[in-house]
Amino acid sequence: MSVKTPTLTQLPAWKALEDHYQKTRNLHLRTLFAEDPERGKRLTLEAEGIYLDYSKNRLTDETIKLLLSLAESVGLRERIDAMFRGDKINVTEKRAVLHTALRATKDQKIIVDGQDVVPEVHEVLDRMADFSQRVRSGEWKGFTGKRIRNVVNIGIGGSDLGPAMAYEALKHYSDRNMTCRFVSNVDGTDFAEAVIDLDPEDTLFIVSSKTFTTIETLTNARSARDWLLRTLKDDKAVAKHFVAVSTNATEVEKFGIDTQNMFGFWDWVGGRYSYDSAIGLSLMIAIGPENFRQMLAGFHSMDEHFRTTPFERNLPVLLALIGVWYNNFFGAETVAILPYDQYLNRLSAYLQQLDMESNGKHVDLNGNVVNYQTGPIIWGQPGTNGQHAFYQLIHQGTKLIPCDFIGFCQTLNPLKPHHDLLMANFLAQTEALAFGKTSAEVAADGVPDFQIPHRTFEGNHPTNTILASRLTPEALGKIIALYEHKVFVQGTIWNINSFDQWGVELGKVLANRIIPELESAQEPKLSHDSSTNTLIQRYRQLRNAE
Numbered sequence: 442m443s444v445k446t447p448t449l450t451q452l453p454a455w456k457a458l459e460d461h462y463q464k465t466r467n468l469h470l471r472t473l474f475a476e477d478p479e480r481g482k483r484l485t486l487e488a489e490g491i492y493l494d495y496s497k498n499r500l501t502d503e504t505i506k507l508l509l510s511l512a513e514s515v516g517l518r519e520r521i522d523a524m525f526r527g528d529k530i531n532v533t534e535k536r537a538v539l540h541t542a543l544r545a546t547k548d549q550k551i552i553v554d555g556q557d558v559v560p561e562v563h564e565v566l567d568r569m570a571d572f573s574q575r576v577r578s579g580e581w582k583g584f585t586g587k588r589i590r591n592v593v594n595i596g597i598g599g600s601d602l603g604p605a606m607a608y609e610a611l612k613h614y615s616d617r618n619m620t621c622r623f624v625s626n627v628d629g630t631d632f633a634e635a636v637i638d639l640d641p642e643d644t645l646f647i648v649s650s651k652t653f654t655t656i657e658t659l660t661n662a663r664s665a666r667d668w669l670l671r672t673l674k675d676d677k678a679v680a681k682h683f684v685a686v687s688t689n690a691t692e693v694e695k696f697g698i699d700t701q702n703m704f705g706f707w708d709w710v711g712g713r714y715s716y717d718s719a720i721g722l723s724l725m726i727a728i729g730p731e732n733f734r735q736m737l738a739g740f741h742s743m744d745e746h747f748r749t750t751p752f753e754r755n756l757p758v759l760l761a762l763i764g765v766w767y768n769n770f771f772g773a774e775t776v777a778i779l780p781y782d783q784y785l786n787r788l789s790a791y792l793q794q795l796d797m798e799s800n801g802k803h804v805d806l807n808g809n810v811v812n813y814q815t816g817p818i819i820w821g822q823p824g825t826n827g828q829h830a831f832y833q834l835i836h837q838g839t840k841l842i843p844c845d846f847i848g849f850c851q852t853l854n855p856l857k858p859h860h861d862l863l864m865a866n867f868l869a870q871t872e873a874l875a876f877g878k879t880s881a882e883v884a885a886d887g888v889p890d891f892q893i894p895h896r897t898f899e900g901n902h903p904t905n906t907i908l909a910s911r912l913t914p915e916a917l918g919k920i921i922a923l924y925e926h927k928v929f930v931q932g933t934i935w936n937i938n939s940f941d942q943w944g945v946e947l948g949k950v951l952a953n954r955i956i957p958e959l960e961s962a963q964e965p966k967l968s969h970d971s972s973t974n975t976l977i978q979r980y981r982q983l984r985n986a987e
């Protein structure tokens with residue numbers, strides 16, 4: 442790990458960007474487009490079937506040049522090589538970061554602690570494929586001999602959001618004779634509603650937990666076991682209705698799941714980077730092994746693009762640099778992810794974890810508190826729904842919100858005239874955000890004077906447009922890898938560890954002190970602050986009230 446001295450904000454490349462920002466901050470996209478009629482063609486990039494139009498950003502060729510030189514001066518090339526090589530770049534946990542190995546081809550060699558991990562990855566994938574086929578074909582039967590019709594993944598965070606997002610995204614490719622559900626919240630409502638109409642005899646639970654110690658997941662898994670045994674009344678049924686995905690065989694066994702029915706992964710796969718490992722088992726059962734492999738091929742092609750392409754033509758690098766430009770120079774605090782595809786309705790929730798858990802850090806790799814902004818707040822919803830809700834603030838509020846618009850040229854549900862309407866909105870929004878509507882234009886429409894300021898649109902709101910042909914498993918893999926690497930590039934620039942999550946670990950222990958205080962029959966002796974004490978007492982008094 443190279444220690445960066447001087448710190449980021451003292452680098453000449455950073456200072457040059459600061460100067461450049463002062464000179465260009467008021468440039469309007471209207472001017473930039475007027476001055477360069479080719480801008481919308483020029484500031485684009487196509488790779489691996491993904492087209493990125495970054496022309497509607499508040500930047501010039503000089504901005505890109507300076508951002509690229511920032512990437513060079515923080516040693517990005519060296520960090521990319523270190524990650525792909527399996528160096529232990531997750532320094533606080535002393536781990537390699539090798540989600541890219543999960544989609545490596547059989548002929549690759551990736552050595553961790555003296556061992557090539559690629560054969561193990563493929564062995565697990567083959568076992569997953571075999572199991573998925575047996576479930577899908579009906580060969581794997583429930584305890585009473587019925588074929589499995591329902592798959593319920595129990596997991597949380599990285600062991601939930603990925604498969605849940607991808608299942609929704611690839612529902613078109615799923616076996617519609619099966620249902621697939623995801624239970625994550627420790628709120629019993631989540632479990633209760635997920636199984637309300639299911640029959641235990643044809644339901645398979647996949648307990649997904651890297652550590653197999655996460656309280657939410659284990660509580661849900663125990664409730665699932667009770668629910669199953671209430672009907673099937675024989676402990677032996679568990680083996681037919683429960684499988685586990687974990688790195689912790691001891692805990693899996695303790696829970697009562699046969700380790701024969703356990704699918705492993707490795708400590709070099711972070712939770713939020715894990716859905717293309719065995720954590721994706723529910724997804725593989727839903728869409729089938731072949732589609733899952735297509736998705737991995739998509740991931741891999743974006744990995745190779747990222748690893749080998751010069752930075753100026755490198756999709757994740759460019760997206761990351763543009764993000765840094767707004768985050769660190771314009772002071773933008775959030776980024777909106779706006780997919781124009783209903784199947785991607787969980788994408789922003791997924792990217793929220795990927796980005797915010799990775800880059801929500803305030804100390805650098807050397808443990809020093811940073812004096813610059815790190816990861817942005819990620820949020821969003823599919824268009825066109827968001828247009829009828831929060832776009833108002835993006836168009837006319839006081840905040841700068843860079844947006845990623847993601848769309849597809851072909852629909853999977855060709856129901857005329859929907860797709861053209863959807864895409865007309867997709868295109869119209871980025872156009873309106875960039876160019877707005879001047880007061881003169883509003884007046885020319887005959888709008889009464891008192892309304893003119895209210896109906897004027899400043900414009901100059903930056904967007905990236907990401908366009909692909911069709912939402913296939915492969916395209917999904919490419920899009921997710923694009924964002925994974927974008928997050929990594931930004932983390933590299935900010936010199937932070939994008940691969941630990943001590944804030945999440947804290948959450949896992951915080952409640953432990955209060956649980957016995959809520960559960961005890963005796964009035965507990967409380968020693969929290971006065972607010973927490975009073976709330977605990979109030980909860981204890983009211984929870985059983987009529």
Ligand code: G6Q
Pocket residue numbers: 597598599600649650651652653654655658711712713714798942945
């Ligand atoms: C992801 C995080 C976190 C984790 C969950 C579930 O990067 O570490 O979201 O995935 O807390 O953890 P387990 O898989 O160990 O249950």
